[in-house]
Amino acid sequence: MKExxxxxxxxxxxxPQSVIDAExxxxxxxxxxAGRGVCCRATAVDDMIHAVRVQLADFINADVSQVVFTSxxxxxxxxxxxxxxxxxxxxxxxxxxxxxxxxHSARLPWQELLKAGKIREMLKCELDENFDIKIDSIPNTDVLVITAMSNVIGRPQDVKKIIAAARKKNPDVITIVDASxxxxHEQIDVKSWDCDFMVFSGHKIGADTGVGVLYIRDAEKYMPDKFGGGMVLKVSDTDLVLNNAPEKFEAGTLPLTQICGFGIAIQELKKNRPDLNLVKYMYDELNKIPKIKILTSRDAALLSFVVDGMHVLDFGTLAGANGICLRVGNMCASWIHKLLGIDGSIRVSVGPWNSMLDAEQxxxxxxxIVK
Ligand SMILES: Cc1ncc(COP(=O)(O)O)c(C=O)c1O
Incomplete structure (x- = not known):
């Protein structure tokens, strides 16, 4: 069988094996x-969840009460x-x-709100020639949604500067950062960013699927969006006294096994981030092939490209048949592809498991494929 x-x-x-072993x-x-038992196993699970939350808070520079587990x-x-x-x-x-x-996950919920007539207008932040958000194009807006690194372009955005620019125009702006x-590749610092909300998924850093983080700066100020077990301090026929944050945002049973692996995944990521020299090497090699048009910069965290005269699906299928697992299509990021004037692209992204031999293969x- 092919490698x-x-x-x-x-x-x-x-x-990582350590995540699989821990789970x-x-x-x-x-x-x-968790959250309801008094036996030693149940309280140990409570302790485990708390420990992972503390780890996450430290990882993103937040307070423990601001870290909410999501799916x-x-x-x-x-x-x-x-x-x-x-x-x-x-x-x-x-x-x-x-x-x-x-x-799509970041913009569509707002776009649908617009369609439902619950918000009046969508405004645009412009991109410069490197596809970085132009700081001087940040509009005066009630809500700002930022992708800290595009999954097609792979460049870190200057989130701190972008948010500062938005707050200069409107001190009450609500800022949301998609750090998926x-x-x-980069250190998240929600305090220095000064954002109101931030999210990412565990599975993008080696944890299991079904777990993620939602950072809420003013967690005590907001009412929860879900109701159920685990978030209640006291309840009667008419009244509800909520637990404090973060528990008030965590109605229902949490993804316990995935949370257990999440903590280990963070430890592993800190020790071993993907080697972006592999991306640079592949960039340099692809750059020598005339039929290939690279869409990303040499210092990006991933490599996106198209091949002249070849559909991305055909490329992906041929690459797959030769043992290379990569991504083709619109990457759930239609708007950047529209801006580039293409329907889809081919994306290569490396993890700590990849070596120079993989890049050469x-x-x-x-x-x-392209000869
Ligand atoms: C930039 C970005 N935002 C959001 C998501 C959505 O993540 P998930 O599917 O884990 O919810 C992704 C996943 O590809 C992503 O790359």
Missing amino acids: IVYMDAAASFLK TDFLLNRYAN GATDGLNRIVNIIINQPQYNNLSTFAVSDLEH QYVV FISVVKN
Whole structure:
């Protein structure tokens, strides 16, 4: 059987053995539900969740009460919209601003609100020639949605400067950061960014699917968007006294096994981030092939390109048949492709498991496909 080279880290990270071992041990030996039991196993699960939350808070420079577990970035981005529009003080939101870097998960919840007539207008932040958000194009807006790193362009955005520019225009702007790709390569610092909300998914950094983080700066100020077990301090027929944040945002049973692996995945990522020299090497090699048009910069965290006269699906199928796992299509980021004047692209993204041998194998397969 052919050796498989997995270069689709930006879609989902492979899981370190230590994550698999921790989850297996949890399921086999330590499993119990959290937040409701008094037996030693149940309280140990509470302790485990708390420890991972502390780890996450440290990882993004937040307070523990600001870190909410979700089922992933998409869940978080949709929940933010519901949390905001449920607040009486935000009944009159008028505008939201996005750029063309956005993943569907970040923009669509707001676009749908626009369609439903619950917000008046969508404003645009412009991109410069490197596809970075132009700081001087940040509009005066009620809500700003930023993708800290596009999953097609792979460049870190200057989130701190972008948010400062937005606050200069409107001190009350609500700022939302999608850090789903940024988290893999760069250090998140929500305090220095001064954002109101931030999300990412665990599976993008080696944790399991079904778990993610939602950072809420003013967590005590907002009413929750979901109701159920685990978030209640006291309840009667008519009244509800909520737990404090973050628990008040965590109705229902959490993804316990995935949370257990999340903590280990963070430890592993800190020790071992993807080697972006591999991306530079592949960039340089692809740059020598006339039929290939590279869409990303040499210092980007991933490599996106198209091949003259070849559909991206054909390329992806041929690459796959030769053992190279990569991503083709619109990457759930239609707007940047529209801006580029194409329907889709080919994306290669590396994880800590990839080596120079993998990069060389990729280049040799590409040369065979396009010759
Ligand atoms: C930039 C960005 N935002 C959001 C998402 C959505 O993540 P998930 O599917 O894990 O919810 C992705 C996933 O590809 C992404 O790359």
